[in-house]
Amino acid sequence: xxxxxxxxxxxxxxxxxxxxxxxxxxxxxxxxxxxxxxxxxxxxxxxxxxxxxxxxxxxxxxxxxxxxxxxxxxxxxxxxxxxxxxxxxxxxxxxxxxxxxxxxxxxxxxxxxxxxxxxxxxxxxxxxxxxxxxxxxxxxxxxxxxxxxxxxxxxxxxxxxxxxxxxxxxxxxxxxxxxxxxxxxxxxxxxxxxxxxxxxxxxxxxxxxxxxxxxxxxxxxxxxxxxxxxxxxxx
Amino acid sequence: xxxxxxxxxxxxxxxxxxxxxxxxxxxxxxxxxxxxxxxxxxxxxxxxxxxxxxxxxxxxxxxxxxxxxxxxxxxxxxxxxxxxxxxxxxxxxxxxxxxxxxxxxxxxxxxxxxxxxxxxxxxxxxxxxxxxxxxxxxxxxxxxxxxxxxxxxxxxxxxxxxxxxxxxxxxxxxxxxxxxxxxxxxxxxxxxxxxxxxxxxxxxxxxxxxxxxxxxxxxxxxxxxxxxxxxxxxx
Numbered sequence: 001x002x003x004x005x006x007x008x009x010x011x012x013x014x015x016x017x018x019x020x021x022x023x024x025x026x027x028x029x030x031x032x033x034x035x036x037x038x039x040x041x042x043x044x045x046x047x048x049x050x051x052x053x054x055x056x057x058x059x060x061x062x063x064x065x066x067x068x069x070x071x072x073x074x075x076x077x078x079x080x081x082x083x084x085x086x087x088x089x090x091x092x093x094x095x096x097x098x099x100x101x102x103x104x105x106x107x108x109x110x111x112x113x114x115x116x117x118x119x120x121x122x123x124x125x126x127x128x129x130x131x132x133x134x135x136x137x138x139x140x141x142x143x144x145x146x147x148x149x150x151x152x153x154x155x156x157x158x159x160x161x162x163x164x165x166x167x168x169x170x171x172x173x174x175x176x177x178x179x180x181x182x183x184x185x186x187x188x189x190x191x192x193x194x195x196x197x198x199x200x201x202x203x204x205x206x207x208x209x210x211x212x213x214x215x216x217x218x219x220x221x222x223x224x225x226x227x228x229x230x231x232x233x234x235x
Numbered sequence: 236x237x238x239x240x241x242x243x244x245x246x247x248x249x250x251x252x253x254x255x256x257x258x259x260x261x262x263x264x265x266x267x268x269x270x271x272x273x274x275x276x277x278x279x280x281x282x283x284x285x286x287x288x289x290x291x292x293x294x295x296x297x298x299x300x301x302x303x304x305x306x307x308x309x310x311x312x313x314x315x316x317x318x319x320x321x322x323x324x325x326x327x328x329x330x331x332x333x334x335x336x337x338x339x340x341x342x343x344x345x346x347x348x349x350x351x352x353x354x355x356x357x358x359x360x361x362x363x364x365x366x367x368x369x370x371x372x373x374x375x376x377x378x379x380x381x382x383x384x385x386x387x388x389x390x391x392x393x394x395x396x397x398x399x400x401x402x403x404x405x406x407x408x409x410x411x412x413x414x415x416x417x418x419x420x421x422x423x424x425x426x427x428x429x430x431x432x433x434x435x436x437x438x439x440x441x442x443x444x445x446x447x448x449x450x451x452x453x454x455x456x457x458x459x460x461x462x463x464x465x466x467x468x469x470x
Contacts, residue, residue: 028263
């Protein structure tokens with residue numbers, strides 16, 4: 001039985017069940033565990049001595065929230081994260097997560113449409129954490145991300161993407177060729193159909209799925225080692 | 236500069252600041268991170284192959300909530316936790332955390348004043364996680380815990396205590412001699428004055444204190460290794 005790759009709709013259903021009585025989780029809990037998994041995966045691949053400066057790119061949805069949690073944990077791990085969040089989310093949780101980063105003295109790039117500001121931040125960045133678009137992404141890519149994605153790509157910096165590389169179709173992958181090309185991918189809960197042919201290092205995070213949900217959705221999750229919040233997927 | 240040991244009052248102040256604008260954390264987040272630290276410390280010392288059956292003893296307060304989170308993560312780590320929670324807390328978060336454990340098919344000992352039920356559970360237990368009383372504990376020890384603590388002690392099973400071993404005075408230690416005598420202690424945020432002379436393996440968890448709070452309270456926290464949520468304290 002092999003690991004299941006999810007449609008966008010199934011990913012959404014699992015998310016809903018995790019927060020319904022079948023899981024009973026709060027969004028605060030799920031984001032905390034997702035974000036810590038992303039931070040751990042980045043730390044596993046990119047040593048903080050060689051890659052201290054992480055640009056954490058956050059979208060306006062839950063994916064961006066995972067990014068903010070990851071930024072905070074990366075700060076605790078001894079990295080120097082900077083947040084790029086040109087379109088802040090309006091949800092209360094998003095603002096609390098941002099305030100937690102502010103309290104940790106994590107810098108945020110001032111919101112601006114000037115591409116030079118992003119390029120300037122990239123010039124002192126060692127690795128990018130891409131938490132812009134998640135499993136509910138439906139194109140087209142709107143401003144300011146339409147211009148930001150090519151700038152991130154052009155930097156040729158290593159990229160760690162969360163769940164689905166930004167710009168990819170969730171089920172069909174980088175069909176339009178406009179998406180980021182990450183070196184590392186952190187799939188949350190279970191990988192999405194669009195990343196079936198992803199060739200980089202691929203981690204799974206989200207070690208919180210009750211067995212009943214795993215069975216219901218026939219996820220066939222791999223075993224996580226020890227007390228880690230991530231497991232690396234091998235071909 | 237050595238690690239600071241906290242009074243009960245300072246521990247409470249830090250907790251309040253973490254949830255005020257200085258920290259901006261939700262109780263859900265703090266409990267999740269505290270609970271995962273406790274589960275990791277137990278897993279570090281007691282291998283799941285030799286010690287699969289963990290009796291997680293939960294009090295009616297926030298400490299019990301940490302215990303429920305730890306029980307869930309221990310289940311994810313491959314242990315077989317059982318919950319002993321003779322006096323369930325009434326807070327909403329407590330009930331959600333319990334439901335999460337139920338959803339993971341983690342068993343709970345039926346509430347009862349019959350000491351045989353606890354003794355029976357202990358007969359198939361390999362290690363006890365003590366999350367009964369925390370840093371706001373003020374004696375005397377009331378029923379049903381007055382009779383439960385001696386039964387736990389008499390089992391001679393290894394005990395991992397969270398923050399302050401149950402029955403100990405938070406600042407003066409096991410002065411009355413009625414407290415548990417744990418082999419392992421997981422202090423959260425910073426150790427409390429009462430455990431200064433604790434001689435077992437001592438871990439620190441709660442890797443979420445902003446530098447500003449660490450400085451304000453002169454905690455002098457040690458460095459956590461890698462992306463771990465715990466650090467072992469050495470003499």
